[in-house]
Amino acid sequence: MEPVYVQYAWLIPIFPLLSFLLLTAMGRSAQKLGSMISVVAAFAAMTLAVLVFVERLGGNATDYTWNEWNWLEFAGYTLHMGFEVNNLNALMLVIVTLVSALVNLYSLGYMADDERKATFFAYVSLFTFSMLGLVISSNLLMLYIFWELVGVCSFLLVGFWYYKPEAKAAAKKAFIVTRIGDVGLFIAILLLFWAMPGNSLEFSAIHNAFVGGEINEGLATWIAILIFIGAIGKSGQFPLHTWLPDAMEGPTPISALIHAATMVAAGVYLVARTYDIFLASEVSLSVVAYVGAFTAIFAATIAIAQNDIKRILAYSTVSQLGYMMMALGLGSKLALAAAMFHLLTHAFFKALLFLGSGSVIHAVHKQNIHQMGGLFGKMRITAITFAIGSLALAGVFPLSGFWSKDAILAETLHEGQPILFVVGILAAFFTALYMTRLYVLVFLGKPRESQDAHESPAVMTVPLVVLAVLAVIAGVVNLPGEPWLAGWLHGETLVEHANWLVIILSNGAALAGIFIGYAMYRKPANTALEASQTATEDVKNGLYRVLQNKYYIDELYQTIIVGPYRWLGNVLDTFDTYVVDGVVKLLSVVTVGIGRVGIRLQNGQLQTYGLLMLFGFVLFAVFLAGRRFF
């Protein structure tokens, strides 16, 4: 079948780019019109992406690549720019455009009262363009360009409410911390450029080189680990996870879009795209798996002790991304598929949870869960969809999250990594625990008298419902025993047997977490005083305090890294003031000094002038007569 839509896949990022350009040009004059343009562009992109996806479903396994545009030519080498569409891409295109469209729609309601919403939608469009460009890039350098662009958009959006100092600080933190990871990716690109035959950075060339074993394993390890460092930064893995919870200062729709479904998934996507490099090096796979596993359990423990609704969800994202990395680190085709499957389901239910939390925040204007309660009665749709999202996240049968988490855990046993399996189960338990805590404290119990909450407008609840439906049914694409997604991604039929041990254990862990969470946090308290008392009792517990302070990692970074860096900055500033400026001042002082001396010579005294004439004559005579010596 001739690919009809695939060759127009490059148009998919163009729609949001046009939206961005239009909105930037129109400026503040068209607030409402601008928002509508952005929504329309997002839905247009989504439509085309779905068409492309459907076309790829037809079983046509050859990838479509177009990289004819010679962007840079030097010294006999040409850098191409172009796009590539394969099954992995097509899936990502749908995920990104779908969530982007829903978030755009949601933002019509959420940002309705904001004066700068046209700017907001412009940034969101720019982000969507960058993310889509990242997804369909045909070579690693182009991907890096869009990678950086995505980071910039994240910065712009997190710092959207720039008049809040916390937002400014969070935006800077997000950009700088991800930048640290980006350095790793850049070095990897340089190494690849140096090592690859023909210096090509095209993904197809990378695939051929590494599958054919042309690059030695040591170099492949370095490249893979450096790429993974880039992924650590972008996907918020330990130790570069600190920016993600702070990035919750941004508006909730973009928390849903960027920090749940798309940008943070870029790290996973990057590893998947360059998977051949990782497969060439056992060491790198272990690194990926263990970092991912550690992050999963690390973030889950922190989430138990957080009080801000968005921060709990942020740590949950970090934890789930750790799951995906753990899966990628297993090194098999089914594992790759499991990671992408989890990315798909996570995009749906995490976006749902974030948008739901946005709905709650929009209603009560607070973010501390201890100050909420009993919202179930007042916000039915939000509450029900939030429950679906929470259960999906916890991994309860038969929601989508269960199937994807189960796929990952099954692969850990299949690949002979029992430690990872245990870590995964524990993390699942904690996940269920903190989500239950969240749900109970926010939605259950008696409502507070001071609250005047009501359900959000339809433009906000419709995306919630859509995502909830997807969160329920998305599991069917990759059932154990019928791994359709895995087969489609890799272009071959794969067989996987259902592992009943895993199914029972993962479900059991989830249910145990829910049960314990409900028991711990169900309380009839509906006054702020009782809630704070319970809270302080908890804080007295030292372990709780450590968790609440995120294991003091931020403080550690402050003393080890930020402090010395600031000191260095001060040193250099002193150097600049005294040495560099000093040289400039010296010049001016010298000139002024010469001027002052000159003034003294013009004192009207005849004898001074006579003396000067004498000196002049002596010098003249010396130079004239002395010439015969030189």
Added chain:
Amino acid sequence: MTINLATSYLTLAAILFCIGLFGALTKRNAVIVLLSIEVMLNAVVLNLIAFSKYGIVPSITGQIFSLFTIVVAAAGAAVGVAILIALFRNRGTSDITEMNELKH
């Protein structure tokens, strides 16, 4: 060993000239400055006389030249003193450092 007397005369003239120059540049009384200038001119005359005897082409022209020099120097001294007297009448001082109208 013969000492060439010619260089001695010229050296003497040079010394005299420099002493006169020093006086012209440092003395505060204007009359003394004029006097120092006379010293310098005398050194020149001595040079001329020495060259008329020991120079490349020794002739009496050097002495005639020196006569003219003496005459002009004396005339200059006279006019200089006249100016100085007039200036003194205007300013009330003969201190050369007070005469700084050349400034700005």
Added chain:
Amino acid sequence: MPSFLTGELAAFFIFALLIIGGAIFMISFTKVVHMVVSLAFTFLSLGGVYVILEAEFVAFVQILIYAGAVSILMIFGIMLTKHEEVETEQPWTKQETLSAIGCAALFGILFFAIQDTTLPDATDFDPGQDNTLAIGERLFTEWVLPFELVSLLLTVAFIGAIVLARREEGK
């Protein structure tokens, strides 16, 4: 007597000492009149040197004009401009130091230039029987024009000095 110590050399040394001594005393005296007197002494010694150089007429003119007229002129100038009788002893000012350095440098250059030149001995110089006669012969034949111009100059100087120095009418 050493062979190089001719009478000319001995006389030259004595006169040179007098000249330089007079000049230095002129510089270093504090009272203005003393300065003029020591300078007159220098002029006289210069006349003596001219005699050694076989320029008797110039020596005569020197004594007449310099030691006589110019010195008296200067003393008149001192008299008519009220002066600080005594210049107080002062440590060397910057002007004085720099001038000394400059003059020393100039002397250095001149000395170096003098040393470098080769001058012949006085064998070709023919001063004639009578110096005055010889000068007169040349002056009124070959150099008569400058002579006339100099007399014009003297007239102008003379008139100019009177005009400059006279009291303004009605002051």
